[in-house]
Amino acid sequence: MTTDARPQSTPQTIEMMVNMGPQHPSTHGVFRMVLQVDGERVTGMESVIGYLHRGTEKLAEGEMYRQVITLFDRLDYLANFNNEHTFVMVTEKLMGVKPPERAEFIRVILLELNRIASHLMYYAAFGADTGVFGTTFMYGFRERERIQAVFEAVSGARMMHNFMRVGGVKNDLPANFDAMMGDLMPVLERGVRECDDLLTTNEIFLERTQGIGVISAADAVNLGLSGPNLRACGVPYDVRRAEPYSIYDKLDFDVPVGARGDCFDRYLVRMEEMRQSLRILKQAMKGLPAGPVMATNVPKGLRPPKGEAFVCTENPRGEFGVYVISDGKDRPYRLKIRGPSFVNLMSLPTMMRNAYIADAVVILASIDIVLGDVDR
Amino acid sequence: MIGALKGLVTTLKTTLRRPVTAQYPQEHMPLQPRYMGFPGLIWDDKVNESACTGCMACARICPTECITVSMKDNPLFKEGKSPRRKTVDHYKLDIANCIVCGLCVEVCNFDAIVMTDQHERGGPSRGGLVIDIDTLHEWGTGYVKRMRAQGIEPTTGSPPWERPGYKPPQAASAGAAPSEPKAQGAATEAKGEAQSK
Amino acid sequence: MTLDTLLDIVLRLVALLLFITVTVLALTYLERKVLARIQQRVGPMRTGPLGLLQPIADALKLLVKEDLMPAKVDRLLFWMAPLVVFVPAFVIWVTIPFTRDLVVRNLDMGIFFIVAVSGLSSAGMVMAGLSSGNKYALLGAARAAAQLISYELPVVFAILAVVMIAGSLDLREIVLKQNVTPYIVVQPVGFLLFVMAGLAELGRTPFDIPSAESELMGGPMIEYSGMHWAMFFLAEYANTFALAALATLLYLGGWEGPVLPALLGPVGNVLWFLIKCYLVIMLIFWVRSAMPRLRVDQLLSLAWKGLLSLSFANLFLTAFYRYMGWPDVVMLVVSLALAAGALYVMARRRRATAAHPSVRLVTREELAR
Numbered sequence: 001m002t003t004d005a006r007p008q009s010t011p012q013t014i015e016m017m018v019n020m021g022p023q024h025p026s027t028h029g030v031f032r033m034v035l036q037v038d039g040e041r042v043t044g045m046e047s048v049i050g051y052l053h054r055g056t057e058k059l060a061e062g063e064m065y066r067q068v069i070t071l072f073d074r075l076d077y078l079a080n081f082n083n084e085h086t087f088v089m090v091t092e093k094l095m096g097v098k099p100p101e102r103a104e105f106i107r108v109i110l111l112e113l114n115r116i117a118s119h120l121m122y123y124a125a126f127g128a129d130t131g132v133f134g135t136t137f138m139y140g141f142r143e144r145e146r147i148q149a150v151f152e153a154v155s156g157a158r159m160m161h162n163f164m165r166v167g168g169v170k171n172d173l174p175a176n177f178d179a180m181m182g183d184l185m186p187v188l189e190r191g192v193r194e195c196d197d198l199l200t201t202n203e204i205f206l207e208r209t210q211g212i213g214v215i216s217a218a219d220a221v222n223l224g225l226s227g228p229n230l231r232a233c234g235v236p237y238d239v240r241r242a243e244p245y246s247i248y249d250k251l252d253f254d255v256p257v258g259a260r261g262d263c264f265d266r267y268l269v270r271m272e273e274m275r276q277s278l279r280i281l282k283q284a285m286k287g288l289p290a291g292p293v294m295a296t297n298v299p300k301g302l303r304p305p306k307g308e309a310f311v312c313t314e315n316p317r318g319e320f321g322v323y324v325i326s327d328g329k330d331r332p333y334r335l336k337i338r339g340p341s342f343v344n345l346m347s348l349p350t351m352m353r354n355a356y357i358a359d360a361v362v363i364l365a366s367i368d369i370v371l372g373d374v375d376r
Numbered sequence: 377m378i379g380a381l382k383g384l385v386t387t388l389k390t391t392l393r394r395p396v397t398a399q400y401p402q403e404h405m406p407l408q409p410r411y412m413g414f415p416g417l418i419w420d421d422k423v424n425e426s427a428c429t430g431c432m433a434c435a436r437i438c439p440t441e442c443i444t445v446s447m448k449d450n451p452l453f454k455e456g457k458s459p460r461r462k463t464v465d466h467y468k469l470d471i472a473n474c475i476v477c478g479l480c481v482e483v484c485n486f487d488a489i490v491m492t493d494q495h496e497r498g499g500p501s502r503g504g505l506v507i508d509i510d511t512l513h514e515w516g517t518g519y520v521k522r523m524r525a526q527g528i529e530p531t532t533g534s535p536p537w538e539r540p541g542y543k544p545p546q547a548a549s550a551g552a553a554p555s556e557p558k559a560q561g562a563a564t565e566a567k568g569e570a571q572s573k
Numbered sequence: 574m575t576l577d578t579l580l581d582i583v584l585r586l587v588a589l590l591l592f593i594t595v596t597v598l599a600l601t602y603l604e605r606k607v608l609a610r611i612q613q614r615v616g617p618m619r620t621g622p623l624g625l626l627q628p629i630a631d632a633l634k635l636l637v638k639e640d641l642m643p644a645k646v647d648r649l650l651f652w653m654a655p656l657v658v659f660v661p662a663f664v665i666w667v668t669i670p671f672t673r674d675l676v677v678r679n680l681d682m683g684i685f686f687i688v689a690v691s692g693l694s695s696a697g698m699v700m701a702g703l704s705s706g707n708k709y710a711l712l713g714a715a716r717a718a719a720q721l722i723s724y725e726l727p728v729v730f731a732i733l734a735v736v737m738i739a740g741s742l743d744l745r746e747i748v749l750k751q752n753v754t755p756y757i758v759v760q761p762v763g764f765l766l767f768v769m770a771g772l773a774e775l776g777r778t779p780f781d782i783p784s785a786e787s788e789l790m791g792g793p794m795i796e797y798s799g800m801h802w803a804m805f806f807l808a809e810y811a812n813t814f815a816l817a818a819l820a821t822l823l824y825l826g827g828w829e830g831p832v833l834p835a836l837l838g839p840v841g842n843v844l845w846f847l848i849k850c851y852l853v854i855m856l857i858f859w860v861r862s863a864m865p866r867l868r869v870d871q872l873l874s875l876a877w878k879g880l881l882s883l884s885f886a887n888l889f890l891t892a893f894y895r896y897m898g899w900p901d902v903v904m905l906v907v908s909l910a911l912a913a914g915a916l917y918v919m920a921r922r923r924r925a926t927a928a929h930p931s932v933r934l935v936t937r938e939e940l941a942r
Contacts, residue, residue, distance in 0.1 A: 016708060018709075040869075040870075063439060064437070066437065066479060067437065067439040067479065070439045070475060070477045070479070071439070127865070130865035130866065131778060131779065131781070131864070131865040131866025131867075132862070132863065132864065132865050132866075133608065133778060133861055133862060134608065134612055134862070135387060135611065135612050135862045135863060137612075138612035138613055138614060139390075139612075142396055142613060145396070149408065152407075152408040152410070152411055153408040153409070153410060154410070155410070156408075156410040156411055156412035156478060156491065157411075157412050157476065160475065160476070160477070162477040162478055162479070170478075170482070171410075171531065174408075174409070174410065194386055194389075194390070197382050197383065197385075197386040198382075198383045198386045198387070198863065199383070199865070200379075201378070201379030201382055201383075202379045202380050202382070202383045202863075202864065202865065203379050203380055203919070204380065204779050204864055204865045204866070204867055205379075205865045206379070207867065207868070207871050208865055208866075208867070208868060208871075232932075236935045236939070241937065252937070254934035254935060254936050254937075255934070255935045256932050256933070256934055256935070257932065257933055257934075257935045258932045259932070259933075265932060268932040269932055272932055272934065276934075356868060356869075356870070358782070358868045358869065359868070378916075378920075380863075380864060383863040383864065384859060384860070384863050386863070387611045387859065387862050387863040388611075388859070390611060390612070390613050391610050391611045391613075393613055394613075395609070395610070395613050395614050395615045396613050396614065397614045397615045399615070399618060
């Protein structure tokens with residue numbers, strides 16, 4: 001008589017496909033994630049991109065250099081000045097033009113303001129994805145609106161500025177710029193502090209983000225991760241320090257570096273970067289020299305000599321690179337964009353190993369992708 | 377628990393502040409002086425003709441090819457009243473395509489086009505979004521008048537430092553050493569030098 | 574049962590129904606306005622002056638919306654599930670006293686009745702999820718069921734502690750016994766437990782994984798639209814108000830208050846009751862605006878490890894205090910000590926898991942090396 005009364009061995013389970021489609025409320029653009037889940041755990045992940053592809057690189061082959069700047073605004077639409085700046089730097093490198101000192105300072109001021117604006121948007125979306133209903137959105141956007149008002153006063157547009165030019169910038173700063181920045185800086189400082197107070201020490205937030213989406217430094221470097229995501233893993237690589245461009249080697253700022261490479265460290269690194277950007281802004285405002293804002297040896301019709309050049313800069317998302325091949329005409333022969341978000345996306349499957357479904361949203365929010373950069 | 381309480385206190389502080397909402401359309405957020413809306417054409421009052429000569433520089437530079445221009449011989453030139461040989465015949469601007477980049481204003485050789493503050497131009501039909509020359513002149517002249525009434529000279533083609541009466545801005549702080557403009561064209565190395573990484 | 578009593582009951586029920594409906598509509602409006610102010614914006618302003626007609630617009634919209642029933646659903650369960658969620662939310666109001674005499678029907682075991690009946694709505698959630706024929710709804714329903722069941726126990730234990738002190742299950746008695754000190758002074762930990770576990774029972778932030786699952790996939794209510802969905806929605810708000818009312822009655826002293834009853838008589842009592850209810854509701858909205866959401870496993874571990882042990886401790890201490898017959902002050906001190914102990918344990922856990930500081934600033938010199 002057998003006493004083997006054990007129940008059937010482990011019941012059959014089927015893995016489910018959960019589709020977080022191109023439209024979802026915790027949206028960072030039109031991005032589709034197909035998750036393979038086993039109960040609660042994510043066992044596999046596939047990302048589907050291309051919903052925002054506009055053929056920027058091909059379009060650029062048919063447009064003059066001056067017109068290409070407008071294309072670059074729209075790539076990473078949260079960091080417009082950074083994109084324009086990189087392209088303008090590449091063309092300046094090809095043509096051997098050096099912008100005047102004042103133009104460099106103006107550029108850095110706008111770049112750092114844009115970095116703060118981009119990180120505020122990150123804060124807004126990240127908070128919303130961890131579940132705070134709308135409050136982080138309002139805090140982030142409240143300050144962002146003020147920054148965009150400054151952008152509008154300088155360049156004429158809140159987002160698609162078309163302001164940087166080969167050899168300098170389009171126009172000088174408005175007369176009330178000092179007053180505007182004097183009003184803005186304390187407000188930004190207070191805003192960053194409030195954003196910090198709301199989330200950083202919140203226990204629920206810590207539970208949701210600490211230890212989630214961990215990626216090791218070795219994996220990160222192998223996958224080509226860059227920007228605050230890489231620095232959160234402990235690798236102190238910042239293009240502004242590693243390969244200084246513009247006037248960054250004259251400016252005094254620190255690079256925040258995390259330790260564990262989880263969502264919380266990525267968040268903290270970005271919060272700290274906002275403070276460092278404020279520091280840079282103060283220095284740039286103080287050291288702003290007088291002078292012209294446009295180099296005088298730039299011809300009206302931009303015709304870079306034959307050759308190729310590559311420049312990469314520190315976008316709020318990571319390392320943004322532009323590679324241009326010129327064949328002497330007034331349109332680029334080939335333009336290749338190294339979008340940081342595109343490469344950062346590659347690390348998602350590694351981060352999502354053994355995550356819960358609810359964590360998938362948080363991890364996606366923490367790497368801060370912008371689909372304009374991914375799809376170009 | 378303490379961290380959560382900190383978050384609660386922060387939200388309480390913001391409750392006591394004025395809301396940042398501007399109730400559109402009753403209230404409109406203020407536009408900065410340099411705000412770039414859709415372009416408008418300028419009318420030359422002294423000669424009573426359009427400042428535009430139809431040279432198509434703007435149409436050529438437009439990244440989205442939203443401008444259609446044609447030129448004709450200027451009858452006022454034959455009568456000796458105007459220095460412009462040609463004048464604009466037809467001018468159409470499709471604001472459905474315009475990306476308000478401002479390039480057309482930059483390249484205009486005659487300071488005839490300006491970025492106005494027109495921005496709420498939605499309409500029920502696509503055809504209605506193609507703006508003809510008379511409306512463009514209305515926009516342009518209206519904008520210039522409004523700006524001059526506020527004491528602001530609207531930005532047209534030539535960059536500010538090429539216009540008469542330009543005063544370069546002073547250094548931001550008194551303590552900074554007055555830096556003479558860096559040698560222009562410092563990079564006059566051979567044009568053919570290709571610098572690759 | 575004479576015609577008079579029947580008429581009396583019917584009138585009371587109709588009055589209660591009207592009151593609850595109006596309150597629920599007002600709560601939807603109030604939530605949007607209060608959250609908007611916390612976020613430095615204005616909320617609904619266009620529908621009527623100051624947006625006061627917004628709940629009416631919402632109600633009308635839901636009434637005329639098409640009520641879809643997908644093909645593969647279990648028709649009976651699908652149709653009944655909103656009712657199973659909705660009806661208990663209203664039934665518990667039958668025994669909630671607004672003042673000494675203003676209650677539809679007071680029961681000697683008022684609290685017992687309320688706890689028992691409100692547990693039924695959990696079944697409604699599971700019915701909704703199971704019958705929808707949608708795998709996401711099923712997952713959401715499973716999580717909702719787990720959450721709702723886990724948080725019943727802390728709620729009940731917190732209520733039991735109050736019942737022990739008052740010595741009665743009758744809500745009227747409990748309020749009358751609070752004429753010297755409201756029980757929040759004697760049981761601060763119990764109040765916090767009650768509110769936290771109650772929030773989880775409601776499915777509100779920070780425990781709103783079932784209903785804000787719509788960020789990910791959609792909770793058990795994913796296939797509902799129109800009037801069916803409106804029932805879920807109304808049930809949630811009616812339950813919120815019920816939670817606030819219970820908190821007021823059990824901990825805040827119910828309808829007693831200083832000035833108004835002397836001025837306005839029983840109306841003053843009703844006003845005090847409503848004021849206290851709305852204060853608790855404001856607290857609930859405030860918490861919603863400032864807290865992220867807990868993941869399901871964190872939620873469950875909080876219930877079973879944290880809140881349950883705390884409520885056990887609270888109950889045990891209350892029992893001990895009653896047995897010894899000490900004055901109230903002792904209970905207050907002991908409760909505060911309990912709260913301090915819980916906070917200390919939490920802080921210890923936090924420090925153990927969080928390595929401070931995890932982000933350091935690397936200066937230019939360090940990078941050069």
